[in-house]
Amino acid sequence: MDLLIKNIGILFNGYKFIRDTSVYIENGLIKSIGKNERAEEVIDANGNFVMPGFIDSHTHIAFAGYRDFEIEWKIAGLSYEEIARRGGGILYTVEETRKASEERIIKEMEERAREMFMHGTTTIEVKSGYGLDKKNEIKLLEAINELKSNATIIPTYLAHAIPHGYDSEEYTGYVIEEILPEAGKLARFADVFCEKGYFNVEQSERILKEAKQHGMLPKIHADEFSCMGCSRLAAKLKAISADHLLMADDESLMEMKKAGVVATLLPATPFVLNEEYPNARKMLNMGLNVAIATDMNPNCYVGNMQFIIQLAVYKLKMPIVDALKAATINAAKALNLKDVGSIEYGKKADLIIFDAPSPNFIPYYIGKNLVKTVIKEGRVYSQ
Structure with missing residues (x-):
């Protein structure tokens, strides 16, 4: 099973911000970032913010x-x-x-x-x-x-x-x-x-x-x-x-x-x-x-x-x-884990899609759960 998250407004990959990109996932792992891939399942992030779980x-x-x-x-x-x-x-x-x-x-x-x-x-x-x-x-x-x-x-x-x-x-x-x-x-x-x-x-x-x-x-x-x-x-x-x-x-x-x-x-x-x-x-x-x-x-x-x-x-x-x-x-x-924590080739596809256009909304919008979708090893859990 493969998955494409497209139309990501801002992606935090664990180190820096990347604008206007996509993430391609195959068999629960990150396979590419920003490339034009096709997939069985496609999620449109609608310009929202995405980051590692x-x-x-x-x-x-x-x-x-x-x-x-x-x-x-x-x-x-x-x-x-x-x-x-x-x-x-x-x-x-x-x-x-x-x-x-x-x-x-x-x-x-x-x-x-x-x-x-x-x-x-x-x-x-x-x-x-x-x-x-x-x-x-x-x-x-x-x-x-x-x-x-x-x-x-x-x-x-x-x-x-x-x-x-x-x-x-x-x-x-x-x-x-x-x-x-x-x-x-x-x-x-x-x-x-x-x-x-x-x-x-x-x-x-x-x-x-x-x-x-x-x-x-x-x-x-x-x-x-x-x-x-x-x-x-x-x-x-x-x-x-x-x-x-x-x-x-x-x-x-x-x-x-x-x-x-x-x-x-x-x-x-x-x-x-x-x-x-x-x-x-x-x-x-x-x-x-x-x-x-x-x-x-x-x-x-x-x-x-x-x-x-x-x-x-x-x-x-x-x-x-x-x-x-x-x-x-x-x-x-802090947990000696090498396969999670960032969105990089070969790592587990643990991601969050937010109902917000930028990372600033996490500290800005206090009291609301801004998570729209959680992806755990390529499996999609929508709110």
Whole structure:
């Protein structure tokens, strides 16, 4: 089956804008751009904007139990740690997730993934992390692997928090000895929440090094609330990405650049926590590959990458072209993916056709889903 998308007003190919062009797709792959091809199926873009499908490289959609009750605490100025002490936070979600069946978790994940796909996301990374004990972490990873979605799903094991009954050192040993050998059979990446009150730098390093022995590539939640050397650890381990980075210092960021670590920024998280935003312009000027993602989780319940681009433009002060790169080709790098993220010969045909004439409309038209058609590996899904 072949497909031609013609009359594209502006095409973003993952790197730059191309005007008045077309894309030819065969057997789910990009075959040519801008050539006069014939195809069994033809879509007329009517002068609208086309770009690669969004890649959401950091999500926590594998959970049960919502935390909408935290909103009043947030607007009252309570910190992340204070909310946790009042009974909210990660450990509340852990309790609710442990009570839920795998079937319920799969069903709720599928609903979230469906909504994300409708908003243009064709690849979704999904972390565990709300089980904490071996039984429930494996339950979550199995659920992630069972998830049926039009989007590609990338499973990640996350050492997320210290459960009741353990100190951080005891739990680090438990993760290494009990969870990682099984998680390695189910996850492509391993991630650690490296932060005060969670895992320190030395514990994070031990977990990620051991995870690599079980076939998982390292990622890290780094320097979100404090600068404690987590982004420097990402550079030392040559992690695929370091995420959050609100408090990362310049020296650590430069080490990340030299090590090829992608800086993944999650602007919806400071948005819902009323915190300062990371300095994306500085990272871009340093030459870092900057990605953006939703961080969708029960604390930050947003799965719409169009909104994340809006935050990236208005709050992170990212030029539109850099925000689009961050949501596509750089997000692919944050997942070590070579076959998606741009519209190039031989890559998977994951594309979005917008009901808008230019990329400017994504940050300009706030609150509307501008996606008209999603194409996933050559299959057409119209809204």
